[in-house]
Amino acid sequence: MSVVGGAAGPGHNRSAEQLSDDQLQGLTRQHAAKRAKLLEAEKKTKADRMNFDKIIKSDLGATGLANIKLLLDLETPEGEARIKADMERQAMVARWAGLAIGTQGALFDQDRRPVEDRAFDDGKRDGMSGKTLATSHASGTEAYNKYVEGWHAGQAINAAGIRQKPPEAELLRKEGAE
Structure with missing residues (x-):
């Protein structure tokens, strides 16, 4: 540090209080x-x-x-871990949305799973979303039965009470607390 008009020079660290x-x-x-x-x-x-x-x-x-930002991120261990975690999160949400994970939708543009599996997943998703029990599958078919089964499974998840405290509950003070 060089100081104008003073004795302190490089290597002479003086605090501001010591300066005129x-x-x-x-x-x-x-x-x-x-x-x-x-x-x-x-x-x-x-x-x-x-x-x-x-x-x-x-x-x-x-x-x-x-793509360049992704490439640069993948060149560090921290970036690679962040990308992997993001990919896992995206796969989870895609699964929730009914995207058939592990298929190549761009090649076939249709879900190649059995209709019963798709019906169950659709019903479960609709049940968790609180939608009314309504399916496009013909009554009495296996797909209809699987949709209804999935819808009830989704409703059961909601009925189990997986709820978090509302954010305002944490903000409110308890009586007498400072």
Whole structure:
């Protein structure tokens, strides 16, 4: 640290309380000038990066930048763990939504599982969603029976009372508590 008009130089770390008013003002002005240069460089660098991001989108398409970010994330153990966790979460939610995990929907554009399995999953999802018991399957068919079975399974999950405390319950103070 170099101080204007003082004895302290590099390696002589003095606290602000040990500096005279003139020394403190001089050091503050030096730091302000250096910080202003760094902020200007940061603005230019950010503008350059944003302009290059536009080139990436132009060259690689709408997902090009996302692909680059993913690639960079996968080059670190932390990024890889984050990506794996996100993929697991997405697979779970896709399963909840009825997407047949493990199939290649783009190749066939239809769920190739047996109709009874799909009917059960549809019924369970509708039951958990609180929808009315209504199916497009013909009464008396195995698919109809599986849908109804799934719907009741979904209702049973709701009836089990898997509920969390409402957020406002945590915010309210107990009487007499400070």
